[in-house]
Amino acid sequence: MRKFTGDRLVLATHNAGKKVELDALLAPLGIGVISAKEWGLPEPAETETTFAGNARIKAHFAAQATGLPALADDSGIIIDALDGQPGVYTADWAETPRGRDFALAMAKAWVMLSDKTGPFTASFNSTLCLAWPDGHDEIYEGRVSGILVWPPRGQNGFGYDPMFLPLGQVLTFGEMTPAAKAKISHRTLSFDALLAGAFDGMARAASGALPASRDLQIDRRAESATLYHGTRAVLKSGDMIVPGHMTNYGTGKAAVHVYLSATLEAAIWGAELAQGDGLPRIYTVEPTGPIYDDPNLTDKKFPGNPTKSYRTRQPLRVVDELSDWQGHSPEQIAAIKAGLEKLKSLGVQAVDD
8 A cells, every 4th residue: 555755735626624624634744735726627527436436536637637646535325225326426416406405315315215115224435535646546435334314303414414323323413513423424434544544544643633542553464364353243244344333341332443353362252242142253354444453452451462452443344254262161251241340330431432
């Protein structure tokens, strides 16, 4: 994966708000951001049928025109029951002679679902393309899964936010405060991937958007290791394990991370302590985005991460279920659970998610 090494970056957009956001992220690294509008560039036609395709069009157009690396994004909502629509046409559904009307777009989506059986799963997707003048590019993606609700709820956000309920949440994007939405949004996840991949994750630590901790340190050794996830959920190859489920350790909140390990022992504990009534299960998994050292272990208990425990804000893809493993004794499990209950009674949360 190519790293960004310059001090100037073109943002391939005419949206002033996006430029302000990127300025805040990259200014601490001494990287100047110039928008396509400031360059006087026209907006190229977005003729592709995928988010990555349209992001590539915009990024390569700006990179070729300016001779500088350029960053572009494309985003939208995918509704599974509508075969992925509106997808790249998310904004087009809102177009009217008087401008964009997303209340009309949401109504259109709901009418198209009227002869189908819910619940209606959907995902917000954000794709970033960083392109260089020599034609090379890197793609970074973020996705948040959820269900659609009707009628729409909330006045915050924009677009389809009021009808989108993220998995594990009780508020729609339209009901969340901007700060709460930013913690889990698809755009945040794609920027996390960008910063981790092209800037080694340090831009947001420098800007204060994320804490400067081991949670920002990507363990490259884990990328070639077998990775495990323990749970009680029944899954099959190709299924996605997404953030948003209740944590195992008593926070009473939906987790914004998914946890995994390169050691079977850590995954076994994860499965045996998982909430639910099903049997504990171990799956081999592959990340769909950057993974980081789990600070709950590397900072609090085992400096250097000898347990090879990680977490990610992107989904994990199930590779296969592992059947040949040996669990802990009932006495060992009971002792760990008793310790967790003791912490809970003292008001101490075992996990910082």
